[in-house]
Amino acid sequence: MRCRLDFQQLYDSMLATLLFSIYVLCVLTLFVYGVNCYYMVWRFWKTRRHASIFGKQLQAVDSDPASLPYVTTQIPLYNEANVAERVIRAVAAMDYPASRHEIQILDDSTDETRQIVDTIAASLCLEGKNVQVLRRRNRQGYKAGALVEGLQCCKGKLVAIFDGDFVPPRDYLKRMVPPLLADGRMAFVQARWGHLNAGHSILTQAQSIGIDGHFMIEQSARAYSNFFMNFNGTAGLWRKAAIEDAGGWQADTLTEDMDLSYRCQLVGWRAGFLADVVVPAELPQSYTAFKSQQFRWAKGSIQTALKLYPRVLRSQASLMAKIQAFLHLTHYGIHPIMVFLSVLTLPVLLTLNMQIPWQLMVICMLCILMAVCGPNALYISSQVATRTGFKKLLFLPALMCVGVGIALSNTRAVFEAIFNVKSGFVRTPKCGGSDRSKTNNPYYAYRVNAPVFPIFEIILGLYCTVSLIVYIEAKHYMVGPFLLIYACGFLWVGFFSFKEGLESGQ
Numbered sequence: 001m002r003c004r005l006d007f008q009q010l011y012d013s014m015l016a017t018l019l020f021s022i023y024v025l026c027v028l029t030l031f032v033y034g035v036n037c038y039y040m041v042w043r044f045w046k047t048r049r050h051a052s053i054f055g056k057q058l059q060a061v062d063s064d065p066a067s068l069p070y071v072t073t074q075i076p077l078y079n080e081a082n083v084a085e086r087v088i089r090a091v092a093a094m095d096y097p098a099s100r101h102e103i104q105i106l107d108d109s110t111d112e113t114r115q116i117v118d119t120i121a122a123s124l125c126l127e128g129k130n131v132q133v134l135r136r137r138n139r140q141g142y143k144a145g146a147l148v149e150g151l152q153c154c155k156g157k158l159v160a161i162f163d164g165d166f167v168p169p170r171d172y173l174k175r176m177v178p179p180l181l182a183d184g185r186m187a188f189v190q191a192r193w194g195h196l197n198a199g200h201s202i203l204t205q206a207q208s209i210g211i212d213g214h215f216m217i218e219q220s221a222r223a224y225s226n227f228f229m230n231f232n233g234t235a236g237l238w239r240k241a242a243i244e245d246a247g248g249w250q251a252d253t254l255t256e257d258m259d260l261s262y263r264c265q266l267v268g269w270r271a272g273f274l275a276d277v278v279v280p281a282e283l284p285q286s287y288t289a290f291k292s293q294q295f296r297w298a299k300g301s302i303q304t305a306l307k308l309y310p311r312v313l314r315s316q317a318s319l320m321a322k323i324q325a326f327l328h329l330t331h332y333g334i335h336p337i338m339v340f341l342s343v344l345t346l347p348v349l350l351t352l353n354m355q356i357p358w359q360l361m362v363i364c365m366l367c368i369l370m371a372v373c374g375p376n377a378l379y380i381s382s383q384v385a386t387r388t389g390f391k392k393l394l395f396l397p398a399l400m401c402v403g404v405g406i407a408l409s410n411t412r413a414v415f416e417a418i419f420n421v422k423s424g425f426v427r428t429p430k431c432g433g434s435d436r437s438k439t440n441n442p443y444y445a446y447r448v449n450a451p452v453f454p455i456f457e458i459i460l461g462l463y464c465t466v467s468l469i470v471y472i473e474a475k476h477y478m479v480g481p482f483l484l485i486y487a488c489g490f491l492w493v494g495f496f497s498f499k500e501g502l503e504s505g506q
Helices: 002-057 084-092 113-126 142-153 172-182 202-223 240-245 256-266 287-314 319-329 331-351 358-386 391-405 407-418 453-473 477-504
Strands: 071-077 101-107 130-134 158-161 186-195 236-239 270-281
Touching: 002 202, 002 319, 002 331, 002 358, 071 084, 071 142, 084 101, 084 113, 101 113, 101 142, 113 130, 130 142, 142 240, 142 256, 158 172, 158 240, 172 186, 172 236, 172 270, 186 202, 186 240, 186 256, 202 270, 202 287, 202 358, 202 391, 236 240, 240 256, 256 270, 256 287, 256 319, 287 319, 287 331, 287 407, 287 477, 319 331, 331 407, 331 453, 331 477, 358 391, 358 477, 391 407, 391 477, 407 453, 407 477, 453 477
Parallel strands: 071 101, 071 158, 101 130, 186 270
Antiparallel strands: 158 236, 186 236
16 A cells, blocks of 8 residues: 555656646747847947938839839739729739739639729720730649749749739839848748738737738848748748749748748748838738738648758858747647646646746746747837837737737647648638628628637636636746736637627627
């Protein structure tokens, strides 16, 4: 009997040690990614002057049409009747000679978008614009496949790409062409994303802060620190020769943009970023649409990491560039870590019989605090850099909660990428100013439906709430704020996603 008790105590001790070790490992992983946010902020401010000088040194393109490079603008569309006319007309209105500008509408649509596209294209052709509508027999390769077919017959040596929800400014090409003319080894130049509907809701306000942080700080820091940076799929201008040299668009990942931009840089091309060129776009207005977008980005980035990071390691890039490439490509890997932490917190407390060493607890809490504050420092810096004012930062808690709330969905995406689970390219639905709340909206069916998965998010939110109560009763108050964010995030995103799923089923 004594031997059995000793064995049980040994087993309990080993289990407690194992759980706490995994917990600490998860915390340290988040700490690394959090600290890297501080590093990116530092690199941004350090290279800020260089970026400004680069922008000022660029000469405006010559007004003589004969001296301008021929540009092809590609607009890939798939069932986007809400926004098709807006983006096509914005592209056609860009201040660039029609004789040097070809517009390709890569239309894979199967609905009324086809009629809208044909009508607008015919109208613009009568106005003297060079507009071509290309359609495929099937949607093989999704967006990447459409871009491949368009590239095969395009006339431009430079290729601009706009998704349906973007509205390029009139001077877009005249400001984006000079960097490619000045540097013959520059593969592409990325513009910064703006926001058409940031004020629509708390969700869109939170997204706008996150996007500002990514573009203003991260993309700028990468571009001007000689790190690998990615094309964001739209609002960029490519050199056709670079696309072909790197192997062209490929559809074996869900982020064909990140895949191609990394392959270009691996074969010696460079990437550019112009923060002063802002292309406004529509943010997803529903939680299910936002999660669908993030799922695709999460899965695609991990797929790209598995595909290309070995090549990055073998490349001639600097050690810091390789480290940054790893953190960049695997960034969505923090979501499984967040889910593990939310699940492990309660068992760790219970298995240690309420006797967590205070020194280790303090270290863990400091690491978590550093990890949480890292992205916030990045977002605050982006608002300072863009001079948009600090009122927007009132939505920072919402961004933190939403970021946690999508962790379960993105965890599924990460594991699907790791285990090579195939899934289709689900495009993000756009409203284009239409009233999405009305069931008689002819484009209501564009919404993404996900009525089941949110239940698990709600369950996880309730579990985190129970964990929070237990920790408070155990007087471990330092853990409270983090569990509160987890509980609010999962319950918030889960509830609204479930509500949207029910509404779409009516």
